[in-house]
Amino acid sequence: MSGLQDSVWAGDIQQLKGLVSERALSGETIVLNMGPQHPSTHGVLRLMLELDGEVVVNCVPDIGYLHTGIEKNMEAKRYEQAITMTDRMDYLNPLGNNLVYCLAIEKIIDLDVPPRAQYLRVLLAELTRINSHLVWLGTHALDIGAMSMFLYCFREREKLLDIFEMVSGQRMMSTYFRPGGLWRDVPEEFEPAVRDFISYFPARIDDYERLLTDNPLWLDRTQGIGFLSAQDAIALGCTGPTLRGSGVNWDIRKAIPYSSYEHFEFDVPLGQHGDVYDRYLIRVEEMRQSLRIVQQAMDNLPGGPVRSNDRKYVPPPRSELGTSMEAVIHHFKLWTEGFRPPEGEVYVRVESPRGELGCYLISDGSPKPWRVHFRTPSLIHLSALPHMAKGYLIADLVGIIGTVDIVLGDADR
């Protein structure tokens, strides 16, 4: 019984003054808790909802249920060790997190990355984007009531995870990108597997669209819901599909190309209405565009090394250790002490599946980063969520939470 009594809130509504409107204090509207254990909050998001009947008057997100202290932990690790932490931040986009962190290190020490590594980075980052969008589509449709989408999306996702496992040995937390390139070259089976996926996947996207795009139930649940105007989206700092759904053409891959994205041809889909449905269309189209990039990267994949030759920052290959004394010294120094970048601070940004993912890195010249900060899209979009949810029915709230594609590991870190 004690558990039951504990669950009854003993607080006073006056404590919430400032968070809820005056109408809630007089009892005219009700205050309802949603989460952190709720099937459609995509993890451990907690929302305090103020409801007038079924209409959401206000919603106040409560974050921190997945605060992991990743940024602080990274300060205690050497630069290369800390890459493992970035995987676990936005766990639907592990390779994208690796990428932004490695780009920051490469920028601060001005390290070269061979073209083959850059192309493979683009290829794998785009596969990760498809992977993330598949999870988004499956769970978003599941929240709205389309159960079978979840099964289809996860079926295709397994094929991608097999590719990631093939190159890195891990399905999700691959830690495959390293400062100066990649951990090692891709295996022989990589190309057939990717080509197989390229030929297999477009028909699957058509299947998804056949199931959802013109489905009257889906249209009813998504059109005209969660509206966000272009001005508001910019003012709230939205990026990625959330911003593009409102018709703003801003994609970092196009605007500030990184890691050889300027060599690839792809379109940036834009929405017109800024509602849940438009953002759905954009993400589905992004999967097609990502596949185009993967195709181009595979066709034009250059040969050569996959990691920089700068021995002060990149360990020598195993084969050199038996023949070169210098290689042994470098190897020993890098694995016992790590490398020392020059003092300074950098900010780099990439386009993650959710939006602008930035990494702000400060080095004090020691082998460990002095400060690493990530500008994560989920956190910013979470602050835009109340704006999008106000005035809609509580039943539509799950669709609105789904459409901003929140990953709580990304928001809380």
Next chain:
Amino acid sequence: MGVTSKLGDLGIVTVRLEDTVNWARTRAMWPMLFGLACCAIEMMSTQASVYDLSRFGMELMRPSPRQSDLMIVAGRVTRKMAPVLRQLYDQMPDPKWVISMGDCASCGGVFNNYAIVQGVDEIVPVDVYIAGCPPRPEQLIHGIITLHERVKQERITDWA
């Protein structure tokens, strides 16, 4: 099968009560729909088409703790989440089991810091631990089967 052999074939099978109850419990466990972090994604993969957890009578995940008898702690448990997790456990009706999925839930994993509970067994009793960061779906299935084996060992005297 004492009765059957004495009276002939009556179409009746006699079994021990505890075996029947344990069989029923293992074949229809309802896990709680409750994901924390990265492991939750692998838990979803296990549910989905390729690994198909419904082969083990577990396709039905209940979002309410009052309808579930298995808690899969999938992911890192933060200090802020720990009281919530304990409350969810308290709300589950007996008999109930806990699987600690992944390194973070089992021992803190790579996150040995101020924010993460160093093992969920500090707050709830754990029956099966699964290693991995995150564990593969096969590992989760192995953990579930290990739990089934454990449940099958339970005796009437333990139930009281």
